[in-house]
Amino acid sequence: ILNVEQSPQSLHVQEGDSTNFTCSFPSSNFYALHWYRWETAKSPEALFVMTLNGDEKKKGRISATLNTKEGYSYLYIKGSQPEDSATYLCASANTGFQKLVFGTGTRLLVSP
C-alpha cells in the first residue's frame, strides 16, 4: 500500500513571496506522480504528471521536480498571487495498479 505524505499541511504567505511544498512517496515500483490544484467548491485541476527521474515541468509561475530514486517531488510557486490560494494535492501511482494514492494536501493562502 502506498503512503503519500505532503508537507507542510498549510502555508500562509504574502503576495510576491515564492514558496514550495514537498510530496514524498514510496520509490519502489513507481509509475507516475500527479500534482493537482484544488480551489474550494471547484474540481481539482491537473497541474503536472511526471514519470521520469530528474524531470522538471513548468506551467507559468508553477514548476515541479521529481526524484523517483529517493521518492519525493517539490512544487514551486514563484511570486505567489492571491489567486494561487488553494489546496495542492499530489498523488502517486505504482506500476501494475496505476490507481492514484493521494496525500492530504498542502493548503496555501496568499494574502494581498
Place this chain on the structure above:
Amino acid sequence: GAVVSQHPSRVICKSGTSVKIECRSLDFQATTMFWYRQFPKQSLMLMATSNEGSKATYEQGVEKDKFLINHASLTLSTLTVTSAHPEDSSFYICSARDLVGVENEQFFGPGTRLTVL
C-alpha cells in the same frame, strides 16, 4: 476541454434512504471512471474503479452492495449509496480517464457533499 460534472453537489437525506450521484464526462469519452471518498482532514481515498460495460472493482473495505456503481456509457457513471447511515456522511468525488489520455491522467468532478441525518 476535459470537463467532468457531478450531481448533485450537496445532498441531505434521512437515514435508511438511498442516494444516487451522477458523474459525467462532458467533452470526452471515458472508459474508466473512479470514485473517491474524503473524510475530514483525510486524503482522497479510492473506493472503486468503474469500467464502461463491466462490473466495478472495489477497494478493500468498501462494500459493493452498499455502494452500487453503474457505468452504462462512456460518459456516465453513477454511485448509489444504499440505505445510507450517518457514518456514510462524507465528500464523494469522481474522476474520469480520457480514452486517448496519457500517463493515467484523471479529470475530476467538483464532488458531492453527502449528509445523512
